[in-house]
């Protein structure tokens with residue numbers, strides 16, 4: 624019975640979930656440089672511009688969160704989207720249709736699992752940059768196979784990650800309608816809609832992250848891994864009550880950079896009040912030494928009660944949460960470009 628298999632529904636292990644709200648508060652107070660810089664100072668003979676203003680006058684990025692929310696709604700409306708089923712195929716076409724004119728590649732293979740063979744297809748959209756190196760952003764689009772018969776639609780878990788990547792693509796291709804060959808001013812950014820993130824039976828090293836395990840191996844062989852400056856995973860980022868955990872399975876400097884970006888946008892209260900070790904699509908890359916960050920809110924409803932249940936529906940989500948994560952990650956890309 625499904626209710627007796629409660630533990631296996633959690634495809635992510637939260638080994639440690641510690642409250643560090645005091646530290647987060649003091650951190651916010653310490654780094655409140657923005658308001659200090661905004662204070663009107665009387666003109667003096669030797670004006671000293673703030674360090675931030677001197678190096679960076681770029682406007683803060685803002686994604687179209689309403690559009691991203693509509694994508695989420697459309698993706699969830701496909702219904703259960705486990706590897707290889709009809710809804711999954713429809714969603715593959717939906718993603719590809721939204722990437723017209725972009726450089727799109729497939730990483731397709733057959734996964735041999737305890738529940739049989741499944742077709743797996745990672746979809747990659749590449750946005751070339753002028754700098755040597757790649758920023759990778761991943762998000763899974765499959766939904767959980769064991770939950771296929773309970774009306775599970777994964778609005779947050781699978782839906783929000785698919786949608787936010789589609790919106791990143793919109794942001795990254797700005798200006799390319801006039802100049803199709805125009806490179807972005809910074810690193811190349813590759814968006815990866817990963818497949819087979821969910822376990823087909825019970826989460827383990829061999830029953831999870833099928834798509835990203837395959838891609839990490841492939842990119843290790845062809846030398847791509849060495850070029851990756853940063854890899855960020857988006858997962859369950861639509862929760863209306865957004866609290867992104869600091870997943871300690873990641874590169875500390877990159878986790879800090881995301882926090883800095885959140886601070887610049889004024890969103891820091893939604894980041895890192897809790898921390899823990901969370902397994903997700905980044906693990907095969909993390910294990911190979913790639914600088915990673917898993918941007919995830921694994922506190923979905925009180926005590927995570929909506930996670931991997933039929934309750935994972937649109938009414939639990941908010942466009943504001945997509946705005947917070949979307950703006951923060953676009954700003955993180957901007958900060959990475961300057962390194």
Ligand SMILES: [Zn+2]
Nearest residue numbers: 634767780821
């Ligand atoms: Zn899941």
